Amino acid sequence: MDTRQTPQPAQAQVALSPQEEAALLAQQARRRRARLRFTLAVFAGLAMMGWLAGQLLVPDMPTPVLSAKPAPSAPALATRWASLVPMQRSYESDSLVAGDSLAALLARAGIDGVEADAALDVLRTQFDPRKLKVGQKVRVFSEWPNNIATDNTAENDTKRFAGFDFIPEPRQRLIVRRTGHLDFDVVKQDRPLSERFFFTDTLISSSVYEAARGGGMSPNLVVELIRLFSFSIDFQRDMREGDQLEVLFTRRFDENNQLAEEGDIIFAALTNRGKRYAYWRLAHDDGTHSYYDDAGRSVQRLLMKTPVDGARLSSRFGMRRHPILGYTRLHRGLDFAAPRGTPIYAAGDGQIVALGRNGDFGKYIRIRHRNGYETAYAHMNGYARRLKKGARVKQGQVIGYVGSTGLATGPHLHYEVLRHKKPVNPRDLEVPAQRSLADAGLEKLRTAQSAIGSRINALATDDNRLLSLPRRSANAAR
Numbered sequence: 327m328d329t330r331q332t333p334q335p336a337q338a339q340v341a342l343s344p345q346e347e348a349a350l351l352a353q354q355a356r357r358r359r360a361r362l363r364f365t366l367a368v369f370a371g372l373a374m375m376g377w378l379a380g381q382l383l384v385p386d387m388p389t390p391v392l393s394a395k396p397a398p399s400a401p402a403l404a405t406r407w408a409s410l411v412p413m414q415r416s417y418e419s420d421s422l423v424a425g426d427s428l429a430a431l432l433a434r435a436g437i438d439g440v441e442a443d444a445a446l447d448v449l450r451t452q453f454d455p456r457k458l459k460v461g462q463k464v465r466v467f468s469e470w471p472n473n474i475a476t477d478n479t480a481e482n483d484t485k486r487f488a489g490f491d492f493i494p495e496p497r498q499r500l501i502v503r504r505t506g507h508l509d510f511d512v513v514k515q516d517r518p519l520s521e522r523f524f525f526t527d528t529l530i531s532s533s534v535y536e537a538a539r540g541g542g543m544s545p546n547l548v549v550e551l552i553r554l555f556s557f558s559i560d561f562q563r564d565m566r567e568g569d570q571l572e573v574l575f576t577r578r579f580d581e582n583n584q585l586a587e588e589g590d591i592i593f594a595a596l597t598n599r600g601k602r603y604a605y606w607r608l609a610h611d612d613g614t615h616s617y618y619d620d621a622g623r624s625v626q627r628l629l630m631k632t633p634v635d636g637a638r639l640s641s642r643f644g645m646r647r648h649p650i651l652g653y654t655r656l657h658r659g660l661d662f663a664a665p666r667g668t669p670i671y672a673a674g675d676g677q678i679v680a681l682g683r684n685g686d687f688g689k690y691i692r693i694r695h696r697n698g699y700e701t702a703y704a705h706m707n708g709y710a711r712r713l714k715k716g717a718r719v720k721q722g723q724v725i726g727y728v729g730s731t732g733l734a735t736g737p738h739l740h741y742e743v744l745r746h747k748k749p750v751n752p753r754d755l756e757v758p759a760q761r762s763l764a765d766a767g768l769e770k771l772r773t774a775q776s777a778i779g780s781r782i783n784a785l786a787t788d789d790n791r792l793l794s795l796p797r798r799s800a801n802a803a804r
């Protein structure tokens with residue numbers, strides 16, 4: 327190999343003394359520092375030249391004058407602007423349809439996208455427009471100067487978008503209004519509602535539902551009415567033509583006499599096969615309310631009669647031939663046929679003591695209630711979400727859904743009531759009231775009863791007296 331290919335510097339081969347080595351290192355350090363000083367000086371020089379060039383070549387610019395006086399605020403400008411140009415306004419109403427949005431509605435109304443966005447941005451500071459539901463009415467306003475005679479047509483180019491408003495809940499109106507060029511503000515306005523009382527007194531010819539609807543009650547209120555009586559009356563078994571329904575209920579109206587909100591049932595009585603079931607609404611100090619009978623027993627019983635809505639009783643309690651097994655045995659509960667997925671309610675307040683597959687019962691739940699009662703629910707399609715063994719449930723809470731798991735011919739709920747572990751017929755059961763009023767409570771009930779009684783007397787007209795059965799006594803409402 328040729329050794330010249332790797333020439334070595336001559337001094338590297340010379341061994342240096344420690345003093346010479348130190349001197350050499352110091353010399354190298356001095357050179358590095360000198361190079362750095364030179365580089366910095368060059369940069370500084372260039373920067374200086376640049377600044378001088380800027381000062382000399384760029385013409386004078388007006389320097390901003392700082393002032394302690396604040397700029398006029400947007401509302402102040404708006405007021406000034408509004409006072410200069412008095413405006414006329416008009417509006418068009420539209421409603422949200424399925425898959426719609428407020429932005430789409432504004433676009434439909436012909437509002438410029440930039441203006442609509444500005445208005446919506448302001449709205450979002452107070453309200454999330456995604457919360458609006460299908461059917462929500464919105465009024466879109468336009469305005470134009472007062473001095474311009476307009477025939478109110480869309481082609482009028484002096485017209486401009488003035489904002490919009492809507493009523494997201496009965497007691498509130500939200501107004502987004504224009505305050506200047508692309509400036510909007512949002513105002514929440516309380517709507518005072520006045521409550522009015524209505525009284526209906528009718529004979530039932532087909533169903534309680536139809537009688538109540540005929541009496542002017544909203545569908546939701548009728549559902550409440552039926553729930554109220556469902557503790558004491560079995561609508562599938564007990565109703566008879568000629569039964570009588572009396573209901574005092576409220577509705578709430580806005581300042582324009584428009585119905586704003588359904589109210590409450592204040593009093594309800596159902597005369598079923600000559601027996602009168604009457605309940606009065608009583609507000610409690612904690613803000614809740616219950617309905618009580620004349621003796622001060624709450625209408626809510628410990629257990630509901632039917633823990634599923636819209637079901638048909640398909641098998642009774644007692645001995646029967648089993649539809650699948652073929653032999654006769656005791657049917658320890660009631661079967662309610664209902665479409666798969668129909669919600670099943672907890673019949674009463676209690677604690678879940680069993681939840682899971684249980685042989686022929688399929689998916690199964692058992693709840694322990696007060697006074698030694700238990701209820702069981704079988705053949706469920708599934709359980710309500712996050713429901714576990716040991717959980718506390720409220721009366722009427724959805725615990726699962728109708729299905730046909732286990733040994734079942736079709737979707738139905740098998741429902742059992744046990745008293746001290748022994749199955750009893752839910753239909754023959756006299757379940758105690760959920761609560762009973764004591765002295766002070768009873769006194770409050772009497773006061774409420776007399777107020778309700780005089781209200782009914784004031785409302786009862788000759789018309790509905792004709793329709794009703796002969797009154798049993800002068801204070802029939804009591």
Ligand SMILES: [Zn+2]
Binds near residue numbers: 660741
């Ligand atoms: Zn059954």
